[in-house]
Amino acid sequence: MRKVVPVHILSGFLGSGKTTLLTQAIEYYKLRGKKPAVLMNELGDVNLDGMLVEDGVPMTEMLSGCICCTIRGDLGMELRELILENDPDVVLVECTGAANPIEIIDGVTDASLLTELELASVITVIDAAVLLERHRAGQGKTYRLMKEQIRCASQLILNKVDLVEPAELHELQQAVRSWNPVAPLTATVRCDIDFTLFDRLGAAPGKSLTALENIAAADAVADAERHLQDGHHNREQHDAKHESERESEHRHRTDGRTHGHHADHQTDDSPRHSSDHERKEDDHTAAAHHSHDHVMVYTHYFESAIDSEQFESLIGRLPANIYRAKGILRFSDTTSPFMFQYAYREADFMKITPKQEVPNVAVFIGEHFSKQQLAAELSALESAGERSH
Numbered sequence: 001m002r003k004v005v006p007v008h009i010l011s012g013f014l015g016s017g018k019t020t021l022l023t024q025a026i027e028y029y030k031l032r033g034k035k036p037a038v039l040m041n042e043l044g045d046v047n048l049d050g051m052l053v054e055d056g057v058p059m060t061e062m063l064s065g066c067i068c069c070t071i072r073g074d075l076g077m078e079l080r081e082l083i084l085e086n087d088p089d090v091v092l093v094e095c096t097g098a099a100n101p102i103e104i105i106d107g108v109t110d111a112s113l114l115t116e117l118e119l120a121s122v123i124t125v126i127d128a129a130v131l132l133e134r135h136r137a138g139q140g141k142t143y144r145l146m147k148e149q150i151r152c153a154s155q156l157i158l159n160k161v162d163l164v165e166p167a168e169l170h171e172l173q174q175a176v177r178s179w180n181p182v183a184p185l186t187a188t189v190r191c192d193i194d195f196t197l198f199d200r201l202g203a204a205p206g207k208s209l210t211a212l213e214n215i216a217a218a219d220a221v222a223d224a225e226r227h228l229q230d231g232h233h234n235r236e237q238h239d240a241k242h243e244s245e246r247e248s249e250h251r252h253r254t255d256g257r258t259h260g261h262h263a264d265h266q267t268d269d270s271p272r273h274s275s276d277h278e279r280k281e282d283d284h285t286a287a288a289h290h291s292h293d294h295v296m297v298y299t300h301y302f303e304s305a306i307d308s309e310q311f312e313s314l315i316g317r318l319p320a321n322i323y324r325a326k327g328i329l330r331f332s333d334t335t336s337p338f339m340f341q342y343a344y345r346e347a348d349f350m351k352i353t354p355k356q357e358v359p360n361v362a363v364f365i366g367e368h369f370s371k372q373q374l375a376a377e378l379s380a381l382e383s384a385g386e387r388s389h
């Protein structure tokens with residue numbers, strides 16, 4: 001029988017829990033005697049998440065760029081090579097948290113023209129605490145990106161529910177449902193789902209097109225929203241019922257499309273009346289193409305060990321616009337190296353015993369922060385570490 005390899009896209013905002021889901025999914029497949037392979041994309045030039053993936057799992061890393069734009073052209077070739085070289089039973093694609101899933105879905109579906117693979121699902125992991133904060137603020141590029149990631153999903157995991165109150169959870173569930181009424185929604189802590197889900201998603205090649213249908217819907221929503229902006233409506237205040245009517249109207253119009261190219265939407269004949277209008281429109285077009293243009297990455301390679309308390313104190317002082325960080329660190333006051341994770345103002349330090357040489361590095365991700373200032377503060381930690389020796 002012809003083997004069509006199911007591909008699952010793991011989407012979700014920075015730090016939402018994609019790697020937490022990925023490592024458990026790998027464990028699940030291996031226990032069932034299946035061979036998973038992983039394609040991992042990181043914005044930075046070092047793949048720290050990859051170190052959490054067990055040895056022996058074939059993995060392709062696409063670093064230093066976002067899979068959905070700068071390196072999207074390579075995605076098809078990388079997927080093809082990964083499959084041809086390793087003959088996996090399933091491929092899990094972990095996107096950068098800043099990726100626009102529509103573009104990746106396009107990339108995977110394009111790849112299915114080259115290789116016998118099938119997009120089986122788009123699983124979006126949502127950070128409940130971050131979404132709550134952004135939802136209450138009600139605007140911003142990150143909020144828009146999170147909504148896009150939710151709209152494109154064929155499965156939704158509302159993760160980190162330990163960080164919100166029951167009433168807030170209810171509010172979030174309602175909001176998520178209004179943006180994507182189709183995909184099953186599961187609330188979790190540490191992405192603890194029923195992993196048989198992965199078998200069900202990959203079980204019916206050619207049938208699991210919910211994701212693709214959702215893409216057409218998401219595309220249509222983007223369309224509908226742009227029209228609303230043309231009419232000078234405030235999109236965020238737009239009544240949900242009206243939106244779903246427009247959505248179904250556009251879904252009908254886009255029927256038969258397996259994927260949408262936003263370039264189609266770029267040209268707009270409507271007159272541009274004011275610079276404010278133009279700016280809004282450009283903003284929106286940019287959001288549809290590269291929702292993460294505003295996301296910045298700074299990677300710092302340490303020359304020497306640093307003091308753990310000083311580092312923790314620096315992390316505690318990080319401004320809110322640096323919302324994600326991770327690294328592998330050698331401290332002058334501990335014997336083993338540590339992997340550190342920082343998401344939504346929570347820091348985790350985990351002792352590690354690397355089997356291979358690992359860098360001494362920290363990656364910081366956020367919006368509009370001063371790389372120079374951060375670099376200076378991190379370098380100061382190094383000099384302090386050296387002085388204390």
Ligand SMILES: Nc1nc2c(ncn2[C@@H]2O[C@H](COP(=O)(O)OP(=O)(O)OP(=O)(O)O)[C@@H](O)[C@H]2O)c(=O)[nH]1
Pocket residue numbers: 012013014015016017018019020021049096097159160161162163188189190191324341342343348
């Ligand atoms: N409190 C809490 N923390 C969680 C939960 N799930 C994951 N985390 C922590 O959140 C941090 C980020 O988790 P990851 O799985 O690395 O997130 P990610 O989406 O892969 O992150 P990026 O690859 O940077 O986008 C880690 O420190 C996890 O231990 C949860 O349900 N609750």
